Amino acid sequence: MPNVGGPRLPSRRLLVAVSKATLLYAAPIWSCVTTKKTYLDSARAVSRTMALRLIRAFRTISDDAERALSGILPIDLGIKGKYLASEGHTQLEIREWIRGVWQTRWEESHRGRWTYKLIPELTEWADCKHKTVDYHMTQFLTDHGCFRWYLFRFRHVDTAQCLYCTDADCTAPGSSRRGRNSWRWVTSQPERPGCRYDGGQNRLGRDSRDHRHHDEL
Known part of the structure; x- marks a missing residue:
């Protein structure tokens, strides 16, 4: 499948x-x-x-x-x-x-x-009646993501350049970048910086970020 x-x-x-x-x-x-x-x-x-x-x-x-x-x-x-x-x-x-x-x-x-x-x-996750895991949600929950740098690592694409920004090391999910050039994606891993934009001043906290991506993905 x-x-x-x-x-x-x-x-x-x-x-x-x-x-x-x-x-x-x-x-x-x-x-x-x-x-x-x-x-x-x-x-x-x-x-x-x-x-x-x-x-x-x-x-x-x-x-x-x-x-x-x-x-x-x-x-x-x-x-x-x-x-x-x-x-x-x-x-x-x-x-x-x-x-x-x-x-x-x-x-x-x-x-x-x-x-x-x-x-x-694990018990709370297993007992959750409304959870739905699809391709995009899985990539978010595993920190893999459908990222160009990740696909480039396995030679599935020719370049690691992000399609939505100029950062070759971009780790923000593609769906969160479309039409959102004013906010900044911040991860909890300092060694894995996310997607940063020139005009972005908004830093999403963990809770709001989680809800945003559950809705979008």
């Missing part, structure tokens, strides 16, 4: 649900073989592909950020959950255990830290 176009989010969720059910079929029986890294890595690769297609992300996204955005459990926790269910544990107990372990991993990870700043609590 392509990142832009293709099935909409509900259809992607349905396809992922079917694929996940197939992947975890009879997991309590074969869960013991996942102690071997080779077998577990094979299952992880399938799970990662599902998550990437669901959230329309670049392949360069970290595993931790990809799982957080997609809401797809780390495959080892999914397998363990199936096994615990076969041993008589309640779904509530299993859910609480899985979420606790997953949250701990998310907090201790060194990857996907931009995404962690925006989504520190």
